[in-house]
Amino acid sequence: MTPLSELYQQVILDHNSHPQNFHKLENADGSAEGYNPLCGDEIHIYLKMEGEKIQDIGFLGSGCAISKASTSIMTASIKGKTKAEAKVIFQKFIKMITSPLEDSSPDPDLGKLSVFKGVREFPTRIKCASLAWHTLQAALENKNKTVTTEEESDPHG
Amino acid sequence: MKILDIEKIRADFPILRQSIRGRSLVYLDNAATSQKPRSVIEAIGSYYSEQNANVHRGVHYLSEKATEEVENVRVRVKKFIKAQDHREVIFVRGTTEAINLVAQSYGRAHLQAGDEVMITEMEHHSNIVPWQIVCEEKGARLKVAPIDDAGDLELDLLESLFSKRTRLVALSHISNVLGTINPVKKVIEMAHRYQVPVLIDGAQAVPHMNIDVQDLDCDFYAFSGHKMYGPTGIGVLYGKRGLLEAMPPYQGGGDMIRKVTFEGTEYNDLPYKFEAGTPHIAGIIGLGAAVDYIQGMGLEKIAAHENELLQDATQALQKISGVEIIGKARDRACVLSFVMEGVHPHDVGTIIDQEGVAIRVGHHCAMPLMKRLGVPATARASFAVYNSHEDIQALVHGLRKVREVFGC
Ligand SMILES: Cc1ncc(COP(=O)(O)O)c(C=O)c1O
Numbered sequence: 001m002t003p004l005s006e007l008y009q010q011v012i013l014d015h016n017s018h019p020q021n022f023h024k025l026e027n028a029d030g031s032a033e034g035y036n037p038l039c040g041d042e043i044h045i046y047l048k049m050e051g052e053k054i055q056d057i058g059f060l061g062s063g064c065a066i067s068k069a070s071t072s073i074m075t076a077s078i079k080g081k082t083k084a085e086a087k088v089i090f091q092k093f094i095k096m097i098t099s100p101l102e103d104s105s106p107d108p109d110l111g112k113l114s115v116f117k118g119v120r121e122f123p124t125r126i127k128c129a130s131l132a133w134h135t136l137q138a139a140l141e142n143k144n145k146t147v148t149t150e151e152e153s154d155p156h157g
Numbered sequence: 158m159k160i161l162d163i164e165k166i167r168a169d170f171p172i173l174r175q176s177i178r179g180r181s182l183v184y185l186d187n188a189a190t191s192q193k194p195r196s197v198i199e200a201i202g203s204y205y206s207e208q209n210a211n212v213h214r215g216v217h218y219l220s221e222k223a224t225e226e227v228e229n230v231r232v233r234v235k236k237f238i239k240a241q242d243h244r245e246v247i248f249v250r251g252t253t254e255a256i257n258l259v260a261q262s263y264g265r266a267h268l269q270a271g272d273e274v275m276i277t278e279m280e281h282h283s284n285i286v287p288w289q290i291v292c293e294e295k296g297a298r299l300k301v302a303p304i305d306d307a308g309d310l311e312l313d314l315l316e317s318l319f320s321k322r323t324r325l326v327a328l329s330h331i332s333n334v335l336g337t338i339n340p341v342k343k344v345i346e347m348a349h350r351y352q353v354p355v356l357i358d359g360a361q362a363v364p365h366m367n368i369d370v371q372d373l374d375c376d377f378y379a380f381s382g383h384k385m386y387g388p389t390g391i392g393v394l395y396g397k398r399g400l401l402e403a404m405p406p407y408q409g410g411g412d413m414i415r416k417v418t419f420e421g422t423e424y425n426d427l428p429y430k431f432e433a434g435t436p437h438i439a440g441i442i443g444l445g446a447a448v449d450y451i452q453g454m455g456l457e458k459i460a461a462h463e464n465e466l467l468q469d470a471t472q473a474l475q476k477i478s479g480v481e482i483i484g485k486a487r488d489r490a491c492v493l494s495f496v497m498e499g500v501h502p503h504d505v506g507t508i509i510d511q512e513g514v515a516i517r518v519g520h521h522c523a524m525p526l527m528k529r530l531g532v533p534a535t536a537r538a539s540f541a542v543y544n545s546h547e548d549i550q551a552l553v554h555g556l557r558k559v560r561e562v563f564g565c
Contacts, residue, residue, distance in 0.1 A: 002511075003511070004507075004508060004511045004562065005562075007507070008504075008508075008562050008563075013562075013563060013564065017499075037520075038519060039501070039502070039503040039518065039519055039533075039534055040519065040520055040527070040533030040534045041503075041533075042533070062533060063501060063503075063533075064501035064502075064503035064504050065500070065501060065504045065563075066503075066504070122507060124507070125503075125507060128503065
């Protein structure tokens with residue numbers, strides 16, 4: 001596979017054109033907005049909790065294929081998980097998309113999320129893939145603020 | 158007859174020989190920054206290896222030589238933009254600093270609560286935010302002149318925004334997103350009827366068309382070296398002498414003073430009053446080489462060549478299904494923004510980058526304009542004199558690849 005076909009795998013393209021859980025939750029008890037000023041990706045995540053468990057999740061927004069597919073697959077993979085379990089997956093996911101190329105294959109626990117491993121070859125696209133996860137974390141804490149991908153780094157218009 | 162010998166020109170730019178991901182570089186991001194010809198690179202190198210010294214300070218040979226070089230570039234820039242007096246040419250870091258200088262010096266001195274500064278909907282953030290800062294400080298307001306759907310300024314509406322409180326108009330000469338060439342001369346005439354001075358953001362215009370600040374009768378004109386084949390970190394603020402003389406300094410420090418005591422300071426004359434501290438001497442020398450390089454080709458010829466490229470690219474992109482060109486103003490230059498149905502610009506950029514084609518994707522530092530256009534971002538190809546019709550073919554090829562990847 002070329003780096004490009006590794007990045008734009010069919011699964012990612014499918015989730016981009018037919019995202020899962022792509023709707024607002026009316027009775028959400030946690031929500032957050034994520035924004036990537038570099039390319040204008042905007043997502044809104046809604047959560048319905050049952051104690052520690054993420055009972056339901058939905059999202060709305062617009063963005064590039066990577067950010068949209070990442071959000072879609074993220075929602076599918078954490079629905080029904082506890083907060084703590086979601087956090088573990090989050091960490092593994094971030095590690096996968098930021099670790100050096102020569103590092104071994106992704107953690108098997110990532111399941112379908114491993115389609116994003118090609119992202120690490122495209123440093124400018126890492127934020128597109130991680131936006132969903134940072135927004136999820138904010139929604140879990142029910143911070144009603146916008147998280148941006150630029151918090152740790154230098155924004156450049 | 159060929160307008161310019163593009164192959165020969167390409168040979169002047171060492172970077173164009175480079176290959177990216179195994180393909181020869183197709184650089185279509187010139188509105189962000191242009192590449193540099195060997196003459197500019199060498200002028201900077203030889204300053205550091207043969208002439209390096211501070212200016213306006215030493216009595217020794219090298220310092221005199223450096224001072225002479227800097228002042229010589231000032232005169233060349235004066236001729237390049239057809240200013241009346243070399244003291245009207247202030248060296249700054251770039252367009253952004255030039256605009257901030259005017260906002261902080263002229264703006265702070267003239268704006269009062271309730272006053273108004275007029276800009277347009279198509280401005281770059283650097284011609285929005287400096288005005289917001291000073292307006293907020295002074296309790297003044299920003300008025301925004303609208304554009305129509307094609308990307309032309311609506312001159313009637315712009316005129317209707319003038320009031321007794323309008324203190325300054327600031328607008329771009331050429332839009333970095335839409336390529337619109339604004340009828341700045343008309344706007345300046347109009348503003349002057351209301352006794353309002355005008356600042357022109359010429360960042361995109363200077364490398365592409367002849368500028369005559371006296372003919373335009375603009376009050377301020379700002380531009381950057383790095384978009385006109387020169388180095389980064391250097392740019393120019395032109396201002397009419399009378400206005401500049403009446404303005405308070407922007408920054409304090411060395412060179413901008415005549416006499417300093419702890420009781421008070423007497424400021425230096427123009428242009429030094431606005432050039433505190435050691436300037437970017439190598440940058441100024443590089444800028445001088447860039448001016449020479451442009452003048453060696455002639456801006457009419459450069460513009461004619463770039464216009465051909467723009468026509469060619471416009472036609473080629475219109476033939477690709479799903480591609481929509483953003484910006485259909487009457488008068489356009491060298492910038493082509495577009496979106497692709499069903500594909501985000503960021504994905505377009507990544508895919509064609511793999512084909513060795515460099516374009517810009519995003520909001521182009523013009524978020525309010527993106528909102529007006531109703532798009533989160535665009536893809537933008539922008540041309541310089543060294544671009545060829547083959548570069549446009551590579552762009553078209555890259556865009557077909559995008560369709561292929563996205564299966565649409
Ligand atoms: C229209 C316009 N104005 C201002 C600027 C800012 O120029 P600089 O970053 O060189 O100060 C740019 C460049 O990005 C521009 O395109």
